[in-house]
Amino acid sequence: MDILTIQNLCVSFLENTVVRNVSMNIEEKKVTAVMGPSGCGKTTVLRAVNRLHELSSHARVTGKVILGGADLYALDAILVRRKIGMVFQRPNPFPTMGIYDNVVAGYLLNGLKLNKPEMDNLVEESLRAAALWDEVKDSLRKRGAWLSGGQQQRLCIARALAMHPEILLLDEPTSALDPKAAASIEELIVQLKKTVTIMLVTHNIAQASRVSDFTAFMYLGELVEFGASEKMFTTPQDKRTEEYLTGKFG
Numbered sequence: 001m002d003i004l005t006i007q008n009l010c011v012s013f014l015e016n017t018v019v020r021n022v023s024m025n026i027e028e029k030k031v032t033a034v035m036g037p038s039g040c041g042k043t044t045v046l047r048a049v050n051r052l053h054e055l056s057s058h059a060r061v062t063g064k065v066i067l068g069g070a071d072l073y074a075l076d077a078i079l080v081r082r083k084i085g086m087v088f089q090r091p092n093p094f095p096t097m098g099i100y101d102n103v104v105a106g107y108l109l110n111g112l113k114l115n116k117p118e119m120d121n122l123v124e125e126s127l128r129a130a131a132l133w134d135e136v137k138d139s140l141r142k143r144g145a146w147l148s149g150g151q152q153q154r155l156c157i158a159r160a161l162a163m164h165p166e167i168l169l170l171d172e173p174t175s176a177l178d179p180k181a182a183a184s185i186e187e188l189i190v191q192l193k194k195t196v197t198i199m200l201v202t203h204n205i206a207q208a209s210r211v212s213d214f215t216a217f218m219y220l221g222e223l224v225e226f227g228a229s230e231k232m233f234t235t236p237q238d239k240r241t242e243e244y245l246t247g248k249f250g
């Protein structure tokens with residue numbers, strides 16, 4: 001079942017159109033990879049789904065993004081960002097907050113009240129879901145900066161999960177990590193799709209093929225091909241997809 005529909009999405013920065021007429025359906029509780037060479041517009045698509053472009057005055061977004069039947073751009077932006085969590089390329093835990101406060105930061109910063117037992121449960125549940133609990137359960141008051149890069153990224157995933165999002169957007173979540181930490185995030189992505197829908201931006205072909213159910217291949221701001229990953233990685237339909245997969249560009 002589709003949870004999110006992107007229709008004719010175009011994004012421009014001043015006169016420069018960087019995403020053109022992108023349409024795709026995102027299936028619930030699956031991983032959809034958005035793959036393509038550097039600068040093709042992957043991150044721009046993801047940011048449009050989280051309504052981050054409206055924070056920048058020179059960005060213009062047209063087209064539709066529909067979440068569970070509702071026009072995302074007609075909803076309250078804060079509500080949208082609660083329903084759709086995002087994790088960025090560089091782990092960005094709040095540096096002065098402890099691990100515990102980082103997990104519940106979305107609640108603290110939005111003035112959402114929880115009592116202590118509720119908060120304790122949420123912290124444990126979110127850190128467990130992000131496969132970090134066992135490593136940090138005795139150091140919950142230590143600062144996020146005390147963790148390794150991979151642990152910091154899992155903390156950012158826990159922080160996003162704590163809001164119980166319907167969709168989790170992961171923008172190149174492993175590109176700043178060493179191979180071992182990257183592998184653990186990939187394992188986590190596969191676990192997480194049991195409970196949340198994931199859109200994963202990556203330029204890493206092997207990663208997209210390992211973890212995704214569906215793949216969108218973008219090139220020069222356009223969606224070239226979209227479909228089941230198994231099919232795209234074995235029998236791509238478009239010559240540009242085939243050339244990208246065989247390393248002819250990118």
Ligand SMILES: Nc1ncnc2c1ncn2[C@@H]1O[C@H](COP(=O)(O)OP(=O)(O)OP(=O)(O)O)[C@@H](O)[C@H]1O
Pocket residue numbers: 013018036037038039040041042043044045056203
């Ligand atoms: N806020 C912005 N203002 C102006 N131009 C932007 C902005 N964000 C992105 N761009 C431009 O849009 C184009 C697409 O960028 P985007 O980050 O979406 O590509 P990408 O496919 O995610 O690339 P990468 O893999 O390198 O992150 C680039 O040319 C980039 O310079």
